[in-house]
Amino acid sequence: MLRAWDTNFQPAFTTGRPVYVQISELLANEIRRGRLLPGTALPGTRELAKQLGVNRKTAVLAYDELLAQGWLESQHTRGTFVSSRLPESTPTAFAPATDRPGETPGFKWQDPFEPELPGAAVPGALIFNDGTPDARLAPIATLASAYRRVLQGRGRRNQLGYDSPLGSLPLREALSRMLNQDRGLSTTPDGICLTRGTQMALYLTAHLLIKPGDVVAVENPGYPPAWQTFRLLGAELAPVPVDAEGLCVDDLEQLCRSRPVRALYLTPHHQFPTTVTLKAARRVQLLALAARYGLAIIEDDYDHEFHYDYQPLLPLASADPHGVVIYISSLSKLIAPALRVGYVTGPAAFVEALGRLRALIDRQGDTVLEQAVAELIEEGEIKRHARRAHAEYHTRRDTLAQILRQLPGNQLDFVLPAGGMALWVKFQDGVDLERVAEELAQRKVIITPGSRYYLAPPATNALRMGYAALTPQELTQGVEQLGAVLRHYRR
């Protein structure tokens, strides 16, 4: 009963893809090109297999695929035919096509006023910024396995449909246990909202807290991405100084006395960017102040795991009888920046509202990733990785400190931080760090000048040098470049 194409059909199969898929695509192409017309009878699978030199099972699979895609139809005992209704349609233009939409929209809109689109990381560059984790240490193989298990339904659950906007329940349960056991908090799984990293936690929190014109107090120096988020939502920022004991709570109190302050954004564990820990007495003072003035404290505990002292302080959220602390943390610093799993906990009514807001922004998190991470936590893999990373970052901190101290010229100074992923390195006033950073960037060494972390003067002449993402060898290379630029600068 064949068939225009039987003599010409001599496929060359490639490796790497199933042969039945390749056969189905070749046949679909013949149909698409009109060489096999609707209603044409096809050979039986035995005959097709013989003709193509494949085994019969492959021919059966190819027909099944073509039947599933709608290219063929099966007519009971009569056999297999090219479908009378093909699965491809020809879209019709209803008007002349536009060559290319212009740069400028034909409508009005408001630009988000932040000027720069952050780029992807420059390949091969040594990046000393911020204190990002070293993704090369991440437990990739175990994560990939867990992800696959969840996706294929071999995890404890299989959830590819819609889920709660608060995030996957197994991960909220695991985090709640961890927060209660390790960080002295008192949470329930329903009192935690998972987010895509710290950034979304900040955004959601700010969205609920801030009305245009509200005052938000921030550490100075501090964390600009948080400031940008607050400003986007209409906040006026009020800088509060930071000294060797952390945020100057007396200055905050003075601010609160002078005008209503909606919220304080705080990084008490290792202050960003100075790495200072907020002392216990100031913590007590701050909590009392917040309760008195109805001030929300947004506690960003972004790198909790990485503390090298034996007695780190528990978070503010562990001692919050008045419900003034919104506690934000993240697993992204622990695993890799691309795996964005953060969370918020705080007063129950507030967290529930975060979920409702989130439903309007992106409906829900990446539930597959969330469940995979929950499995890693329960299997102890996250804790195991955290210890390894902790030991490694401890070494890297000491390495960076040592090689910086060996730089000639006495142009810099720093206090060895009790934890975190970066050093705050102060330079002599004469050193123009803007120019140093520019010259370093040309050598593919990226360090943001510390002035960028100041909302208001006076700015300390400093660099924040993240050490966690770089091996001791890379740290040495980077500091050699810094030394060369500083020498060059001295001439």
Added chain:
Amino acid sequence: MLRAWDTNFQPAFTTGRPVYVQISELLANEIRRGRLLPGTALPGTRELAKQLGVNRKTAVLAYDELLAQGWLESQHTRGTFVSSRLPESTPTAFAPATDRPGETPGFKWQDPFEPELPGAAVPGALIFNDGTPDARLAPIATLASAYRRVLQGRGRRNQLGYDSPLGSLPLREALSRMLNQDRGLSTTPDGICLTRGTQMALYLTAHLLIKPGDVVAVENPGYPPAWQTFRLLGAELAPVPVDAEGLCVDDLEQLCRSRPVRALYLTPHHQFPTTVTLKAARRVQLLALAARYGLAIIEDDYDHEFHYDYQPLLPLASADPHGVVIYISSLSKLIAPALRVGYVTGPAAFVEALGRLRALIDRQGDTVLEQAVAELIEEGEIKRHARRAHAEYHTRRDTLAQILRQLPGNQLDFVLPAGGMALWVKFQDGVDLERVAEELAQRKVIITPGSRYYLAPPATNALRMGYAALTPQELTQGVEQLGAVLRHYRR
């Protein structure tokens, strides 16, 4: 040189986890419990292996793990010792712990006014809502493999660090090719912003477009999650009727004449919820109108792939010389709701601003998933899956239509839609669909009453019945329940 613990240390290894990990945990526990003190010398790996009845390589791995975690330290030729600085610290409370934060925050905030926190799907329920895809058909195994490849760096790239907020470049390239070839658009990869599903695309777009008090025109009936997002950002919604040819553009023009309208939200391909396609003449009329009034058209092409006619119309964005169309689409309807990959394209300056806004909301997308999906597109797997799903949904549409027509009582009527994932089923006025939906919910059959899709009266007495996520057997079961409830109702 041993050692307090050597006689008591008789571990029972469990299956499923590497033995070296179990040994390292047991030893870490001995150290934690103080039975092995800092400075204690450990046996050599040969001796340890003998003592535990494991092979020497396992003992070496266990020591390596403990060294990496910081429990042990190696002193050159002298051997291995319990570390003098242990990797665990004891956090200190700085104030009495809070028993449990209250329900009510100790600060002021604004509730997002949408009342309901969407829940997770009810297991075992037959859900006829909305037209969600059938995640059971998704190419899970190939996706899991691609994800693993990307995560382990065996994909074309390995990106676990920060990436562009516009999203992973390989996926933007793949989508740009697809949009230009299949949908008549004229895009570049930099003119596409990836998002987490349609919902985030809507949110970002609305955030840039809408100032409090702005009027946004919407289809009536229409898509409430979009309305909620527009309202959250301060929009006043203006309903525009929909008839058998789609949006009534004359009514929109009348609205534009009477007051400034910032934007129109539109689902022209298969109108949500009525499934009607916007006719060609109205499309031409609408584009001219938008250019005249500076109206932004938000074109939500949420289920583009699923059209069963031979000549679907190209999107509005294919014929937009004035730069008035913001085109939103998604792969979530194609794969599974939990895999949230949507995108926006439109005038270049607008898309660039979307990226800057997105950086403040969640920094970047799930770059691993994005790269995995890009690989599936390039390998043809997505197209292959789309065809299979297309054929299956086509059958399901016809099945649902057939069994609904067989229901006795002539209480319902519908027009067979040219595409999409749902039927819009009208009922006689006497049928109280609110009560029908309630009774069905008790039988674990979920259908939202059509009245929920109306912003303004008069509402058609209708149900939107999604068929894509349900097998023919499940559709039959669901409709049997509907029939039973309708009979029950007649009594």
